Amino acid sequence: MSVIKVAILGFGTVGEGVYKTIQSHAEELERVLGRKVEVAAILIKNKQKKRNINEDVLITSDFNEILSLPQLDVVVEAIVGKEPTLTLLKQAIQRGSHIITANKEMFAHHGNELFELAERHKVSIGFEATVAGGIPVIQTLRQLLNVNRVHTVQGILNGTSNFILTEMREKKQSFADALSLAQKKGYAEVDPTNDVEGFDAFYKTMILSRIAFGEEPNWQDVERVGISSITSELIETAEKLGLRFKHIASINKTCSHINAAVKPVLVGKSHPFYSVEGVENAVNVHSDIVGRITLQGPGAGMFPTASAVIEDLVYVCQNQPSNKNFTITTAENNEVKKGNKIELWLIQGLSKNYHHPLITWVAQATDEAAVIQATREEIEELLIQQKATCCFPILGEYEPESKNQEETVAIL
């Protein structure tokens, strides 16, 4: 019986998780694929470091040694950064290997290029691990929602930001203290910019957009705001109103184009994201036949990410490469243009006595903070006039906390 030969590039958390899982689930892989799966080689940086790897695996820091192997069916990439990753993966495709990647930054930048090359060389690409860790959102969009026209995708895609927001709320901590705990726990890097300023979520959003809509918005048009400006006071004010801050990526396709944003948003108790806490991720997919479905699960970690890679291994080995790589779905969401839609906002710094025909006051948390109904244009005007210091959109329905919070919230 023939064997499927795999190379793993990188032996950090993800690479090691994939290696261990291929060993521990050898039986399942053989049953599903009808062939044994064998790790033939691992690309590492430092050959001297001690690692717990079987003796028959080629351990090398020279990718050419891997490319020269007599058989190489799948290359799993678990490195970070755009280069040399892209170059290595292109070489792997040209050699005729399927590739699987967990690298969102590289894949957001160069996914299209890799797909074109893969199509020419008749190999498949697995990229489930680039978005929302172990949650099978890519494959749900790729394999399960074939006929549904997806029009909106929303997600909590950065576990680090969600962990920080949860800590700040639950333990009344400052952003700095919560970030420092996230760093201690290994959830955040020493330089946390990628996570807390929304770059990581942005890359994932672009990948989701491509798989859901077959295309991306112009990157420059996407609003990208991180969580570093969210104070514990703001979180407390929101809590009084029955709202929670979540860092949410949203992509919406209308007839003419794709709108996307990655920013802090408020959600009420009836929203499925309300109880998504800590490092968990969640994705809402809105389609025309089924309506809204929500997928929730671990957004990162050694084994959740390894799970995504291993299930992709089955996918790339079983499926004929085809133009289904990026589904082109024609969405027909004729939603009113965002600017004219009346939405709910948590606003701070607006005087209680401020009256405007377009603004409806919904609930007051403190003298300074309230929930109002207004159009986006109106809100922008208020911010320009400096009548309000800051404001955040509320996603979904808002139910005021009338029962438990009578003393603190006046329902207007």
Added chain:
Amino acid sequence: MSVIKVAILGFGTVGEGVYKTIQSHAEELERVLGRKVEVAAILIKNKQKKRNINEDVLITSDFNEILSLPQLDVVVEAIVGKEPTLTLLKQAIQRGSHIITANKEMFAHHGNELFELAERHKVSIGFEATVAGGIPVIQTLRQLLNVNRVHTVQGILNGTSNFILTEMREKKQSFADALSLAQKKGYAEVDPTNDVEGFDAFYKTMILSRIAFGEEPNWQDVERVGISSITSELIETAEKLGLRFKHIASINKTCSHINAAVKPVLVGKSHPFYSVEGVENAVNVHSDIVGRITLQGPGAGMFPTASAVIEDLVYVCQNQPSNKNFTITTAENNEVKKGNKIELWLIQGLSKNYHHPLITWVAQATDEAAVIQATREEIEELLIQQKATCCFPILGEYEPESKNQEETVAIL
């Protein structure tokens, strides 16, 4: 170009939804399948009734007319009851048609029989619509979690029960009033037994068990309790403790056998089922590599159910029939036997002064109701001794409502 010919059995909510969706999504189906999909025939009871169906569709109450069609690729079954459905579907398989069913009662009873027959005749069976409406839980287990060893599946599988529990809590209604509203809204039948006594959820649980574990527990060993004994007082007591009643199906595979139960359970705020309200359904899948993932969405309704059928249509037409119909996953969950595990319970009728070495008091809601920690055996003993009137298990972690509910809950 050849055409895929479909017959729809039944033209109630589901049948009509499928018919309309095949018309409205003709372009998507053709793009995905590479062939046009055409509804060739519809089986109805009453030929006289006026229906909005194209003239070129054969409308008949005689299934033999459908079987005699020169071409019949897929038969979609949207009738209720075990017979004559089973007989019709067997005939369809024997004729060489793929089948898709939305009928949980029939499929829970006869799924294995149909699968054996389908394997002999080299056709596929789609049954996504039998469980959790539009949520693609069957295909997630069937196509996406191939290598993960699933050990536990939990679900809110009956939208009617969940709607009633939500109404009772939100509007402080009695069970009878909430049921009557569910009937008015068309969520519950005139005879609501199937929904409110847990039979519907039970059938769905058996189907989930087969797809997750390749087998079912003995039906007689499965605890099946409905929601008709849940009073609005109990719901209010739970609310004071920060808990909500949910009607939950759970299946757990240990080395030796499968445990299943369908019954009212309490969940706290940090549980993903806490905010699943109204007719929504949700399923937790716990596997060894990825951990817990949650899928949430519409559990019933014309188009959510049609969505499941239409996506199944793509599945049966694209996939080679194989023994992958029921995945056999070896779960290795060596969890402690239930009886000896210390769990959390909401208990009513136990005197505050009752002391027992195995019982830990966690929080007191009223003089009569409290949250305690105890083993299942201990709880059973208390119920036999009539020291407690009723009790419900709490799923997941419990965080007492310390902040908002100081006056009503004493944290012990």
